[in-house]
Amino acid sequence: MKTLIVYYSFTHNNEVLAQELQKQLECDLLKIEDLKKRKGFSIFLDLLFNRKPAIKFDPVTLTDYDRVIFIAPIWAGKIAMPLKTFLTNERAKITHYSFITLCGGGNKNQHNKITQELTFILHASPDAVTELWIHDLLKENQKNSPGSVTNYKITNGDLLMFQHSIHKFISQSETSIIHASSEKSVSWNH
Template identity: 45%
Template sequence: MKPLIVYYSHSGNNEKLALELRDRIACDMYEIKEKKKRKDLSIFIDFLVKRNSRLAPLDFDPSGYGPIILLAPIWAGKIAAPMRTFIKQEKDKLTDYSFITLCSGAAGQREKITAELAALTPHKPAAVAELWVNNLLPEEQRNKIKYATNFRVQKEHMKQFDDEIRFFIEMALHTKKEGAPL
């Protein structure tokens, strides 16, 4: 089977990561879209009331792919609502999947993401990774939410995450190619 990237991106940051991964592994890519454009306030409301997103209909079948790489932002320590809704809807088809995010970053967050994925699906992810926007910010702006949430990643920033991306791909695709670039 062929790998697939399924992503949701509110700000465009995770879309840039999805494109970077697609370029490295040469696979299909699908964007999760909501029926209505999301406003920033709805992120907070969804978090408070644990509301599912209303997604546009899917035009692909995840069961025809594998492994599947899921990408989405992390909102208040949780996987973004649109991705969470997708995972709930397709959980039985996500038998071989991994999750990666470009997010602000927080200590212990990867373990929380892993636990959330385990609660949403009957299968454990092959890999979970987070790339921290905080690591791209000047020292005086780090760990300040207003700077992290407003930061827009550019293609050249991906070079700073090269080792993490390479390791994630190896884990997600269950491969270890000595000396081969990913």
């Protein structure tokens, strides 16, 4: 199964996740970058006015891949705007996809919101959606401090805490692809 990981990472936390997944899956990696350097205020304005920032990335043919895994942070309960720009621009070429994020966490309804947002943008449901909460890595006395989450720098060692969730995510996205392929072959035989 040919897989591509497409990621955006503002603080480099999701980049660490993308690189780890690339190692595990031995797949291609595509980094989305901002055309202009971002600051917290521009992120706030993007969210407030639903702006789509200019992005850059290496050319890629998404239809060459059986599965695309998207990785990006969640800002105020929404997928980071640079990834949303990519998804909106490339939606016609995306068939099977999954989404995983390293995010602050703590909001139990966020999973459904992310799934709905992806489905709305791409006109198709994701095969899997997984949130890895930085909140779960913090010491008890740090959990109520927003700065602790925002400033947290993930390490490969931290990812070991999420290994079960990562493996479950990979399995879910692979199972959906295999199931869809077998349904196609059955319909072609009739």
